[in-house]
Amino acid sequence: MTKKTKRPNVLVFFTDQQRWDTVGAHGNPLDLTPNFDMMAERGRFIRNSFTCQPVCGPARSVFQTGKYPTTTGCYRNDIPLPAGEKTLAHYFGEAGYETGYIGKWHLAGADPVPRGQQGGYDEWLAANILEFTSWPYQTDLFDREGERHRLPGYRVDALADAAIRHIDRARDNPFFLFLSFLEPHHQNQHDNYPAPVGYAERIARRITSYPSDLDTLGGTTKEHYHGYMGMVARLDEAFGRIIDALISRGELDNTIILFTSDHGCHFKTRNAEYKRSCHEASIRVPTLLAGPGLDGKGDITRAASLIDLPPTLLDAAGIEIPAAMEGRSLLRPTDRPEDEVFIQISESQVGRALRTGRWKYCVADPDADGWNDSASRRYVETHLYDLERDPAELDNLVAAPDYAEVRGELAKRLAARIIAAGEAPAEIAPAN
Known part of the structure; x- marks a missing residue:
């Protein structure tokens, strides 16, 4: 058991390209996300959660800075965060947190990510474009000095294992850990959704219907949906393992947890790929908050934008929200219409x-x-x-x-x- 810290720990569990209706809390009938569903019931399920930029790099720039991509200049992929741009790592670090980043970054100009483009994080085990440095069962990440580390197991498990090791480390200060997965994003080189061995086949036998947009429009749904949902299932298992690690350290009740995704997936029903459109399948994502000061407070029903999550995290941890952030904490009244989300779309x-x-x-x-x-x-x-x-x-x-x-x-x-x-x-x- 670790000694309780004065401030709560903060953990971000960030998936890639996960549409909102993949979780049981949103009515998915496959029952593949028991851990998400449990934490959504325990904490604050954000029922109407949306990205404000449905593509990887710009969405990540929003999450790290709390600013729109047109403000930072990161309006499309392959534009690094400008030098000197403050991130969540800086704000949590200034408040006495030990900050760590594991997984996909997509805000730098190269792999390995140069130290000056690592967003100010103290600990670093990441790749800029993880889909190009790794495969489903071969995960290569780089430390803060640029040394390559090959992690064993399925890629979701490799990242989760690294996060558990990070959580288990003895420390005097609270931690802020950003855990950024690639799944359930497709493997670019093969344009497929490689689930763990056996998962896609098992789930395919259970599927009796598809979400209505996919059922009507088709796209690559019948080819890819079962593999995609297999990746979602493994992510939820990893989420459960992270929760177990926090319980074993006596830190679950002392840790703010945010689970969300950068954007959704429409399976080539709206354009020639999977996102970069205004449709619900592209912009709506599963999101929950849990932890001290949040558990038992009920669902958040007002419309939430990705840009609202950075100030919400700081607010939940008792850290002053910077004036430069353009979103609004979901824990406070808003001066904007509660049902309204603004979205910028680039590249397509x-x-x-x-x-x-x-x-x-x-x-x-x-x-x-x-x-x-x-x-x-x-x-x-x-x-x-x-x-x-x-x-x-x-x-x-x-x-x-x-x-x-x-x-x-x-x-x-x-x-x-x-x-x-x-x-x-x-x-x-x-x-x-």
Whole structure:
């Protein structure tokens, strides 16, 4: 048993490309996430949680800095965090925490990640683009000096084992550990979802239906969904092992836990790959908070953006929220509409979206380059969905005359959010 620290420990369990409806707490019938479901019931299940940028690098820049990608300049993949940009490691470190990072980073310019691009973390065992330095059963990570370490086991287990060793270390100060997995992201080189041996086959025999958007639109669902869910199952088992390690150290009740993902996965139903779109499958993620001051407080039902999670973590740990952070702590009243999330989309397009309790409204610049242009001064409407009537987003109302008034009101709200995010004012033109 370790001595209780004055401040709680903080652990982030961060998955990659995990859609919201993969967990039992959101109604998934396969019963593959008992540990997530247990902690969601124990702590604060964030029922309406969304990324604000559905692609790996930009989402990670948001989580580390609490700023929009257009603020830091990390609006697409392969743009390192600017030198001098403060991260969660700096804020927790200044509060007396020992900070550690394990897994995928995707905010540097090379592998191994140079010390100056490691985000200020004290301990480091990571790869910039883990999908290019590792395979399902061959996990190569680098320490803070750039030395390569090959870890045994399935990749999820390799990272979880490293995290358990980190948790088990004797220390005088509380820890802040950011554990960043690749799963259930696809293995890029083969465009597949390699679950642990035997998992995909077992789960395939249990699947009787797919989420409604995938069931209708198809994409690569029948080819990949069972492997994807096998990866989700192993992640949940790893989550349970992390919880067990905290229990064995006497630290579970002294540790704030955040489980979330960078974005979702639409299985090539909305574009030629898996994300980078405004749809629920791409932007909605499973999220929970648990630990001291959080357990037993009930679900958080207001809309939560990825940009709200950094200030929420600091707030939960009793650390002052920096004025530079652009999100709002979920533990405090908000000065923004409680059902509203603002989304920036890059690479596939230069797009912006607003998600409210009822509506999904999306715009894009048809003449912009999603790789080279971070923003636009003129957008055109591309999507409008009535989420109450059409939760699977199968009926695009963007050109329907009966919804012109709705689109006009949403255009005003979206234009205001673009300015609030620090971008230049932009015109929004009606759909052709």
